[in-house]
Amino acid sequence: MRTNYRVNAGVRFEVFSRDQLEELFNGVLHVMDKIGLDVHHEEARNILADAGAHVEDKRVRIPTHLVKRALATAPRSFTIYARDGNPAHDIQIGPGRAHFGPGPTPPNFIDVETLERRPYVRDDARIVATVVDALPNIDFCESLGTISDVPTDLAAAYEFATMFPRTTKPIVAWSFGWDDSNDIHQIAITEAGGQEAFERRPNYIHYCEPLSPLVSTFEAVDKVIFAARHAVPVIFTTCALAGGTAPVTPAGIIIQTTAESFMGLVLSQIIRPGLPFFTGGVLSVMDMSAMILSYGAPELSLMMAGVTELAHYCGLPLWQTGGCTDSKCLDEQASLEGSLSVFFSALSGGDLCHDVGYTESGMTGSILQTVMMDDAIGYSRRITRGIEVTPDTLAVDVIRDVGPDGHYLYHDHTMQHFKTEFWYPNLCDRHNYEEWAAEGKQTMRARVIDRTREILATHNPSPVRPETAEAITAIMAAAENRVKNKP
Amino acid sequence: MSQTLEQITTGVIEGNIQGIRQLIQKALEEGLKAEEILQNGLIVGMNEVGKRFKVAQMFIPEVLRAAKTMHAGQELLHPLVTDARAVRVGTIVIGTVQGDMHDIGKNLVGMMCEGAGFEVIDLGFDLSPETFTEAIKVHQPDIVGMSALLTTTMRSMGHTLKAITEAGLREKVKVMVGGAPVDAEFAARIGADGYGHNAVVGAELARKLVEAA
Ligand code: B12
Numbered sequence: 001m002r003t004n005y006r007v008n009a010g011v012r013f014e015v016f017s018r019d020q021l022e023e024l025f026n027g028v029l030h031v032m033d034k035i036g037l038d039v040h041h042e043e044a045r046n047i048l049a050d051a052g053a054h055v056e057d058k059r060v061r062i063p064t065h066l067v068k069r070a071l072a073t074a075p076r077s078f079t080i081y082a083r084d085g086n087p088a089h090d091i092q093i094g095p096g097r098a099h100f101g102p103g104p105t106p107p108n109f110i111d112v113e114t115l116e117r118r119p120y121v122r123d124d125a126r127i128v129a130t131v132v133d134a135l136p137n138i139d140f141c142e143s144l145g146t147i148s149d150v151p152t153d154l155a156a157a158y159e160f161a162t163m164f165p166r167t168t169k170p171i172v173a174w175s176f177g178w179d180d181s182n183d184i185h186q187i188a189i190t191e192a193g194g195q196e197a198f199e200r201r202p203n204y205i206h207y208c209e210p211l212s213p214l215v216s217t218f219e220a221v222d223k224v225i226f227a228a229r230h231a232v233p234v235i236f237t238t239c240a241l242a243g244g245t246a247p248v249t250p251a252g253i254i255i256q257t258t259a260e261s262f263m264g265l266v267l268s269q270i271i272r273p274g275l276p277f278f279t280g281g282v283l284s285v286m287d288m289s290a291m292i293l294s295y296g297a298p299e300l301s302l303m304m305a306g307v308t309e310l311a312h313y314c315g316l317p318l319w320q321t322g323g324c325t326d327s328k329c330l331d332e333q334a335s336l337e338g339s340l341s342v343f344f345s346a347l348s349g350g351d352l353c354h355d356v357g358y359t360e361s362g363m364t365g366s367i368l369q370t371v372m373m374d375d376a377i378g379y380s381r382r383i384t385r386g387i388e389v390t391p392d393t394l395a396v397d398v399i400r401d402v403g404p405d406g407h408y409l410y411h412d413h414t415m416q417h418f419k420t421e422f423w424y425p426n427l428c429d430r431h432n433y434e435e436w437a438a439e440g441k442q443t444m445r446a447r448v449i450d451r452t453r454e455i456l457a458t459h460n461p462s463p464v465r466p467e468t469a470e471a472i473t474a475i476m477a478a479a480e481n482r483v484k485n486k487p
Numbered sequence: 488m489s490q491t492l493e494q495i496t497t498g499v500i501e502g503n504i505q506g507i508r509q510l511i512q513k514a515l516e517e518g519l520k521a522e523e524i525l526q527n528g529l530i531v532g533m534n535e536v537g538k539r540f541k542v543a544q545m546f547i548p549e550v551l552r553a554a555k556t557m558h559a560g561q562e563l564l565h566p567l568v569t570d571a572r573a574v575r576v577g578t579i580v581i582g583t584v585q586g587d588m589h590d591i592g593k594n595l596v597g598m599m600c601e602g603a604g605f606e607v608i609d610l611g612f613d614l615s616p617e618t619f620t621e622a623i624k625v626h627q628p629d630i631v632g633m634s635a636l637l638t639t640t641m642r643s644m645g646h647t648l649k650a651i652t653e654a655g656l657r658e659k660v661k662v663m664v665g666g667a668p669v670d671a672e673f674a675a676r677i678g679a680d681g682y683g684h685n686a687v688v689g690a691e692l693a694r695k696l697v698e699a700a
Contacts, residue, residue, distance in 0.1 A: 107638045107668045119638075152639050176639075211588055243548065244591045288546035291595060291685055363667055 010096060010386040013347040015306045021313040027255035028262060028310075029064045036061035037214045037263050041221040044267055051270045062266055070262070070269035074277045076315045080140075080170040080233060081201040083191050084462045089168045091139055091352075093276070093317045098346045098384070100323065100377050101140035102128060103355035104174045104207065108364040109145045110330075112452055117328070117364050120145025124365075125159050129166035131367050131452060134459040136426075137377035140205075141171045144357050144365025153483045154476075157183040160204075161472045164188070165464045172235065172354065174207045177219055181206065181226045183479050190471040191464055199231045202276070205352075207235045208264065209281075212245035213256060216263045224264050228271035235352075236264025237280020237319045241293050242303070244286040250303045253283050258310055265316070278352060279311045280319045292361040296326040296337035301344035308350040320350025323373040324358035330368050330445050334359060338369060339376040346380035371455075372448045375427045382423035393417075427451060491517055492528040495560070499532025500539075502552030507560045521567035525574060529560045533602055540687065547595070554602025561604065575606050577697040580622045581632035582610035583666075584643035589636035592666060595686040596632060603690040605630075616643075616650030623656045629697050632689070633679075635666040644669075645677040661696040665689055 016024070031037075038058040039045050045055050054061040082089030091099055109120040112127060125143045132141045141163055147155045156175040163171055164187055175181040184204070192198035208223040210216045220236070227234035238260045240246035246253040261279040268275050283303040287294045294300065304321050311318035322345035327333040338356075345353040355362070356377070357370035387393075398413040408414050427447050429436060436442075442450075463469075491514040498507045514524050536553040539545040545553075565574050581597045583590050590612040597607045608626050610618060619631060631651070635641045644664055651657050663681040664674050674682035681696055683689035 146638055148638060152642070155639070217588060241591060286547070286591070288548060289540075289543050291547060291592075361667075 007389070008386060010384050011347065013305075014309065015302070015348075016309050018313075021310060024251060024255055024258075024310050025314065027251075028258045029067060031214075031255060031259040032062040032067055032262060033064055034061070035214070037216055037260065039216045039221060039263065040218045041216065041225075044216070044221045044225065047270055048267060051266075053266075060263070062263070066266055067262060070266045071314055071316070073269045073273035074265060074316055075274060076317065078233070078276045079201075080205060080276075081203050082168045082170065083164070083188075083203045083464070084168040086168055086462065089139075089170070091170055093351050095312070096349050097351065098320070098349050098353060098381075099139035099351060100342070100345075100353045100356050100373075101138055101169075101172065102132065102142045102144045102357040102365070102367075102370050103324070103362070104142045104144075104172070105146045106144060106358065106360075106363055106365040107146055107148070108360075110359070110364060110366040110368060112367065112449075112456065115368075115449070117360075119148040120365065121149045122147045122158055122162055125162040126166055127456060128365075128367050128370075129163035129171075130459055130461060131371065131455050132169055133167035133461040134455045135371065135374040137374045137381065138356065138370065139169060140352060140354075141167045141169050142174075142354060144367060144370070151480065151483050153486070154180065154479055156180050157476065157479050160184045161187060161476055164191070165469065165472070166461050168462050170204055172205045172207050172352070175223060178222055178226055179482065180479070181223055183475050185226075185230055185232065186475050187468065187472055191468040195230070202231065202233050205233045205235060205276075205278070207237070210236065210238055210260050210264065212238045212240040212260060214260060216260075220264070221267065224268050225271065228268045228275055231272060231275065233276035233278075234264070234268055235278040235280060235319045236261050236268070237278070237282065239282040239293070241284065241286040242299065243288065244293075246283075248285075250283075250299065250306055253303060254307045254310060257281055257283055258307060277316065278319045279307075279314075279316045281307075282321050282355070283307055284321075292326070294326055295321075295324040295355065295358050295361050296333070296341075298340075300324075301341045304341075304350065305344055305348040308348040312349070317351035320345045320348070320353035321355050322350075322353045323356030323369070323376070324362070325369065326359075326361050328360050328364070330366065330372065330448060334366075334369055335372060335376075335444070338373050339379075342373055342376045343380040343383070346377065346384045349384075368448050368452055371452045372427065372444070375425050378423060378425065379428075489514070489517065489519060492519070492524065492531075495524065495528030496532040496535070499529055499553050499556050499560070500535055502549060502556050504552065504556045504559055507556050508563055511560055511563050515567075521564045521574075522569075525561070525564055525568070529557050529564075530604075533557050536602070537687070550602070551595075551598050554598050557604075558601045574604070576604035576694065577629035578606045578608065578626060579630045579632055579693060580608045580610060580619070580626055580628040581634070582614040582619065582622075583612035583634045583636075584640055584647055585613060585615050586643055587635050587637055587640035588612050589634070589666070592636065592686070593632075593634035596634065596665060596683070596689040599686040599690040600632075600693050603694055605690075605693060614647075616647040619647050620650050620654040620656060623651065623654075623660060628660060629700065630661045630663060630693055632693070633662070633664045635664070635669060638668050641666075641669060641673065644679070648677050648679065661700060663689065663692055663696060 077094035284300040322341035325337040
């Protein structure tokens with residue numbers, strides 16, 4: 001019999017010790033209680049004040065007991081459901097589970113046919129959703145663009161209306177404010193079978209962005225209130241630049257951005273205790289020479305791993321970042337930066353890793369990058385799954401059985417394990433030279449482009465219910481009227 | 488060249504905000520003219536900073552500190568010069584347009600312009616067209632700078648330009664625009680006088696715009 005025997009079910013990786021996490025957490029509590037944040041939303045300030053926060057003009061200071069109460073009610077584990085009931089597309093949030101998906105709202109897109117950068121249009125949302133639906137290692141959907149060929153105020157609503165019928169993977173939605181949040185919500189609950197059914201099986205997540213340093217803007221807060229009142233799982237994530245809008249040191253930026261996210265946490269948990277909440281965000285450096293927020297910097301991955309550990313220490317899921325690059329095209333740089341950040345994100349077990357497919361510092365979305373990263377995620381997941389140690393996998397008996405000079409090629413043990421122990425890439429080529437040459441010496445870049453086009457030509461996502469299709473038409477027609485009549 | 492002037496040049500390059508005032512005082516006591524201190528001390532330093540930044544020998548925080556140092560020196564010299572324009576190249580009013588809260592890029596442009604010898608009035612972010620027109624009336628700037636980081640707020644730049652024209656102020660100011668999604672074509676389309684794709688180019692553009700005026 002064994003005692004005190006420990007098992008590692010995956011590869012272990014840690015940035016901080018428990019003592020360090022405690023110090024970071026105390027830093028967050030200090031910022032919230034002693035420095036406070038500006039909340040540009042009167043109703044939110046009133047809600048917070050009634051719950052015991054100190055409000056002075058716009059400045060809101062949250063006492064520690066309020067933060068701890070919010071942490072106690074916000075769940076660590078929950079499920080976001082595929083809209084069509086396909087359990088393979090459900091997302092189970094919980095310890096040791098990293099999920100991946102594209103990112104929101106760049107202005108430009110790499111055209112899948114011409115391969116040129118151009119403004120993002122509505123049909124690109126169809127393309128992204130269809131490809132996401134087909135990729136085995138992409139778990140949730142975002143659009144990789146801001147639709148430019150619809151009335152500006154309806155860009156977010158049209159995006160959701162276009163993507164929702166094309167993928168059953170949960171969508172992470174963004175919006176401008178209350179009205180388009182509601183358009184999106186109406187579409188989602190129609191498919192779910194009403195508000196109550198949605199509350200039992202939420203099928204999308206809402207995304208809001210406060211402002212660094214230390215400001216909860218009206219729009220961001222208003223959307224959190226919308227989400228809380230309608231039981232929509234919500235992400236409240238900053239996008240801070242170390243050395244620009246946040247301290248230059250990783251520990252400092254982690255404290256500041258966590259405090260910024262926690263304002264949303266506290267507010268959401270006061271309105272609806274138990275609402276699934278993701279803390280954020282995008283933590284990276286301002287390149288002090290190129291003057292951009294870098295999406296390909298190693299510090300991004302390192303700081304994201306650190307903030308993930310802090311979130312998990314606090315018992316919250318985290319909105320991770322990876323699979324992105326500062327490169328302008330699908331090249332070696334894009335592959336290097338994207339793959340390493342995907343791997344780091346997988347190791348940290350951050351719960352929803354977004355921006356898979358961001359290029360050019362977030363200015364251009366590329367579904368080709370997402371398709372390439374699908375292989376990098378598969379690769380990473382094989383590593384993070386780790387090495388199982390059991391009498392069977394130790395294989396001492398098998399080694400005895402085969403002995404010197406033997407082979408394992410069709411041994412029972414090999415037959416039993418080779419399909420699950422080995423991971424096979426979809427895109428990386430492992431053929432020998434002759435075979436590769438015979439197939440036309442294709443590069444990775446060419447295979448990525450071919451696969452993307454092939455998915456678009458062949459993949460048919462499971463459709464929405466007929467009443468949802470009708471609802472989408474009606475909701476968007478009403479939305480068009482609303483913006484037309486706007487002064 | 489005077490040793491003190493060399494120290495002033497080095498002071499700017501090193502971003503010695505505290506020391507620069509003393510150095511300038513010393514130079515004045517040595518009998519140097521304000522114009523000389525400016526041209527052969529401060530500006531020489533700032534030009535060197537610009538050169539070093541371009542070849543990645545200096546980085547943004549260092550450049551901004553140098554700009555602040557330069558500015559502190561100018562403030563001291565301003566009352567002493569005969570031609571005020573020698574010290575203050577011009578005045579810029581800058582801000583991020585309505586609906587937009589991205590301000591880091593705009594801050595950088597403002598600080599770089601300060602380093603280039605401008606008096607910069609930073610209005611902040613999410614600014615209505617009226618805020619811009621009012622600020623033009625109050626501060627009488629040579630240049631108005633607008634920043635937008637969202638394709639959805641780029642239209643506010645057009646609205647602001649229209650408001651400036653309608654208020655009868657368009658002839659009085661040059662307008663420059665920037666921000667990640669903005670490009671030269673868009674700037675031309677809305678009738679701006681110039682576009683800069685980064686803060687360094689922005690400051691160079693500002694100088695060109697006042698020189699052309
Ligand atoms: C940081 C950031 C934020 C922060 C801003 C914090 C702050 N205090 O500024 C926060 C989190 C608040 C934020 C919010 C949002 N953001 Co934002 N954000 C960014 C990000 C990642 C970096 C911007 C930045 O600071 N860059 C670094 C600075 C130094 O560069 P810069 O601003 O471009 O400025 C340089 C030049 O452009 C130029 N310049 C700038 N202004 C001027 C002016 C003049 C006169 C001149 C000459 C030159 C010039 O010089 C500067 C220095 O070289 C960009 C991505 C990107 N690559 O730009 C997205 C980005 C701009 N954001 C975007 C979006 C969509 C949003 C939100 C709508 C998100 C949401 N759904 O809630 C909100 C909108 C809030 C609002 N109403 O403004 C999109 C825009 C897409 C589009 N279609 O336009 C981007 C491209 C990211 C993305 N892919 O989604 N964001």
